[in-house]
Amino acid sequence: MSVSLRPWAYEDIFKIAELEKQCFRDPWNFRMLADAFFSENTLTVAAEEEGALVGYAFAVLAGEEADVANVAVAESCRRRGIASALLSALEEGARARGVRDLFLEVRVSNAPAMALYLRRGYCGAYARKRYYGDGEDALVMRKKL
Ligand SMILES: CC(C)(COP(=O)(O)OP(=O)(O)OC[C@H]1O[C@@H](n2cnc3c(N)ncnc32)[C@H](O)[C@@H]1OP(=O)(O)O)[C@@H](O)C(=O)NCCC(=O)NCCS
Numbered sequence: 746m747s748v749s750l751r752p753w754a755y756e757d758i759f760k761i762a763e764l765e766k767q768c769f770r771d772p773w774n775f776r777m778l779a780d781a782f783f784s785e786n787t788l789t790v791a792a793e794e795e796g797a798l799v800g801y802a803f804a805v806l807a808g809e810e811a812d813v814a815n816v817a818v819a820e821s822c823r824r825r826g827i828a829s830a831l832l833s834a835l836e837e838g839a840r841a842r843g844v845r846d847l848f849l850e851v852r853v854s855n856a857p858a859m860a861l862y863l864r865r866g867y868c869g870a871y872a873r874k875r876y877y878g879d880g881e882d883a884l885v886m887r888k889k890l
Contacts, residue, residue, distance in 0.1 A: 747794070748793065748794045748799065748800075749792070750791070750792055750830060751793065752791065753782055753790075753791050753801065753803070754791075755779075755782065757791050757798055757801070758778045758779055759775070760798045761791075761801050762774060762775040764798075764800075764801065764819060765778070765815070765817070767819075767820070769817070770877075771877060771879075781803060781814065784805075786806045787803055787804070787805055787814075788803060788804045788806060788835055788838045789801070789802075790803070790831050790834045790838070792830065792831055799818060799819045799827060800816075800817060800818035800819060800822065800828065801815075801816075801817060801831070802828075802832060802834075803815060804835050804839060806839065806842055806844060809843060809844060809845045809846060810844065810845070810848060811842075811844045811846075811847050811848070812847075812848050812849060813832070813849035816828050816831055816835075816858075816861075818831075829861065829864070829865060832861075832865050835847075836888070836890060840890045844890055845890055846887060846889055846890070847887065847888045847889075847890060848870070848885060848886070848887050849862065849885070849886050850873065850876060850884070850885055850886075851884050851886060852877060852882075852884075853881060853884055854881065859884070859886075862886050865888070867886040867887060867888045868888070869884050869886055870884075870885045870886060871884075871885050872884055
């Protein structure tokens with residue numbers, strides 16, 4: 746079975762909002778995702794398998810910098826390289842839009858995500874104390890494109 750990547754379609758936002766709730770303690774809701782979708786400064790990638798959305802990623806562009814807002818893959822589809830492929834597509838899209846530095850925030854307890862980002866060449870830059878609503882710190886990671 747092969748996974749294909751493409752930009753988000755409006756209809757994807759319902760499923761993405763659902764996956765956000767399943768994957769995150771502080772999920773983006775439908776409205777926030779729709780605002781991001783309609784913004785010219787958002788890069789989006791969806792991973793689809795047999796007509797089902799199995800993962801997604803998006804980044805917010807700001808000149809020569811961009812922030813990877815979120816990456817997530819449905820639990821039953823993990824460890825198959827889908828997040829890596831999503832990040833790769835985002836990085837390629839960002840580079841094409843003139844981005845030189847990609848940043849992201851990750852919960853300090855999120856070992857799988859950190860492993861993924863390190864594997865993809867992101868480096869720890871600095872911590873943001875109590876960045877999340879529940880008081881957890883974020884590690885800011887950076888990749889030069
Ligand atoms: C983090 C997440 C996106 C990874 O998705 P994925 O499709 O399983 O990742 P990949 O298969 O592309 O993994 C690539 C590499 O990352 C590392 N990695 C990914 N998940 C890992 C885990 N659970 N434990 C250790 N390393 C992991 C490995 O090096 C892996 O390569 P390998 O499978 O050859 O060992 C997924 O676990 C997820 O959706 N988590 C919940 C949402 C989340 O936390 N997103 C990140 C927000 S900052």
